[in-house]
Amino acid sequence: MESSPHKVRSDFPFYSAILGISGMYLLLIVGMLGADLWYAVTEVTAEEFRALLSTDDIRDSVELTLITCTISALLSVLVAVPAGYLLSRYQFFGKTLVDAILDVPIVLPPLVVGLSLLILFNKMPPWNGPSFEDLLGGNFTYNVPAVILAQFTVACAFAVRTMRNTFDQISPRAEQVALTLGCNRGRAFRSIVVPEAWRGISTAGTLAWTRAMGEFGPILVFAGAIRGKTEVLSSTVFLEISIGNLEGAVIVSLMMVTIAIVVLVAVRIWDRGNREKFYHD
Amino acid sequence: MIKVENLQIRAGAFCLNDISFEIPGGGYGVLMGKTGSGKTTILEAICGLKEVTQGRIFLGNRDVTFARAGDRNIGFVPQEATLFSTMTVRGHLAFGPKVRRWDKTKIDERVGELAEQLGIQHLLDRKPFGLSGGERQRVSLGRALALRPRVLCLDEPLSALDEETHDEMIGLIRTMVKQNGISALHITHSRPEAEAIGDCLMLLEDGQVRVEASAGAE
Numbered sequence: 001m002e003s004s005p006h007k008v009r010s011d012f013p014f015y016s017a018i019l020g021i022s023g024m025y026l027l028l029i030v031g032m033l034g035a036d037l038w039y040a041v042t043e044v045t046a047e048e049f050r051a052l053l054s055t056d057d058i059r060d061s062v063e064l065t066l067i068t069c070t071i072s073a074l075l076s077v078l079v080a081v082p083a084g085y086l087l088s089r090y091q092f093f094g095k096t097l098v099d100a101i102l103d104v105p106i107v108l109p110p111l112v113v114g115l116s117l118l119i120l121f122n123k124m125p126p127w128n129g130p131s132f133e134d135l136l137g138g139n140f141t142y143n144v145p146a147v148i149l150a151q152f153t154v155a156c157a158f159a160v161r162t163m164r165n166t167f168d169q170i171s172p173r174a175e176q177v178a179l180t181l182g183c184n185r186g187r188a189f190r191s192i193v194v195p196e197a198w199r200g201i202s203t204a205g206t207l208a209w210t211r212a213m214g215e216f217g218p219i220l221v222f223a224g225a226i227r228g229k230t231e232v233l234s235s236t237v238f239l240e241i242s243i244g245n246l247e248g249a250v251i252v253s254l255m256m257v258t259i260a261i262v263v264l265v266a267v268r269i270w271d272r273g274n275r276e277k278f279y280h281d
Numbered sequence: 282m283i284k285v286e287n288l289q290i291r292a293g294a295f296c297l298n299d300i301s302f303e304i305p306g307g308g309y310g311v312l313m314g315k316t317g318s319g320k321t322t323i324l325e326a327i328c329g330l331k332e333v334t335q336g337r338i339f340l341g342n343r344d345v346t347f348a349r350a351g352d353r354n355i356g357f358v359p360q361e362a363t364l365f366s367t368m369t370v371r372g373h374l375a376f377g378p379k380v381r382r383w384d385k386t387k388i389d390e391r392v393g394e395l396a397e398q399l400g401i402q403h404l405l406d407r408k409p410f411g412l413s414g415g416e417r418q419r420v421s422l423g424r425a426l427a428l429r430p431r432v433l434c435l436d437e438p439l440s441a442l443d444e445e446t447h448d449e450m451i452g453l454i455r456t457m458v459k460q461n462g463i464s465a466l467h468i469t470h471s472r473p474e475a476e477a478i479g480d481c482l483m484l485l486e487d488g489q490v491r492v493e494a495s496a497g498a499e
Binding site for chain 2: 195
């Protein structure tokens, strides 16, 4: 018996579902940013805006943010490249455990990261002896180095993930060819793997930079939010809210959004230039 | 000469046992086998990219079983050419000699010579992006031959090529191998390809290598 002609049903429900669901999330993000912008435009006069930007506190905060984020991002890349390579290329005993430990800074509540750093530096070692803080001359906790370490601890975990994915996508064959041509592992890594991984490295660096800028919990606990000393933009937002200056907090928030967008766009442009240079004639 | 004796190689749960064969000096050996039969694993072991758990590998009269990849004097042409995506064609040909710290003039001479033999002079300053399959294989072959190896290992070098380029490459590879007095081991899943290029045909089946035809080296 011949089957009755089958008519394929419309794809409309499928497309409306995926567009509708992703659209809602997109709307939430755009709505948040739009609300900030709207609030700032309607509630803050141009004078207030100028006054806020010209205060030393804000300028110091912007400067410290740019410096600490850049250092944290560079340190993160420095650690993430070898760590990501190790995880991607080698099998070793306890790899699953190492892999899980490297995710701890991502899954741990931010305040707990800060608290753990505070205890590690000030209450250790468990035996009678100088703490790390003492060994570092007592100038670490509640100082700029603590800001950087707090940022680095979290940002680096993201960079390691990115680098691991990058190396996973690069076939080990090219390095092996280099080995047959007389390279040792180090030379093959430097002259073949690093150039091929360049895009991943720049992505990892950007991600680490923006993560570091968004970091707040660990910094608050381990470095404090001390005006003019360990105040970065995320602490500024917190300090402004805590003294009831919502307008100031919104303006600083918008500055952070702007900086993040500028960094992302700048890296994309730089990256495109590099891609031309690296892969084309 | 390429000789393997009672080779045992493990790769995860997969294990090849008691693999033995010999390709005479100047001979062109082709190892055939289905996908997943372990051909590439054997090639990797010979190139020094995979540890063997038992047995011996000889190149010429030299036992290289435990030698490092770069000390074996083998040219390796991997599947799909696997070029260095950020390097020019010139850079590929000069890579081996540079690692070995050849003299600058000697490197230039060698690059020129290879480029002429392979017909890729016009591509020297280009990068792999946008090269055709045949061009990529030529570059890969040149990179492998730059150090004048005694042995050439080719992993499915023709599988990604269209028919016309395919026949052209067979001619080119044979000429290069003969001109340089090299012994070659070529792996493929295609019998017509094996018959067209090889003079010593072997089949890897159920973990055993069977010699099918050996015309001997000329």
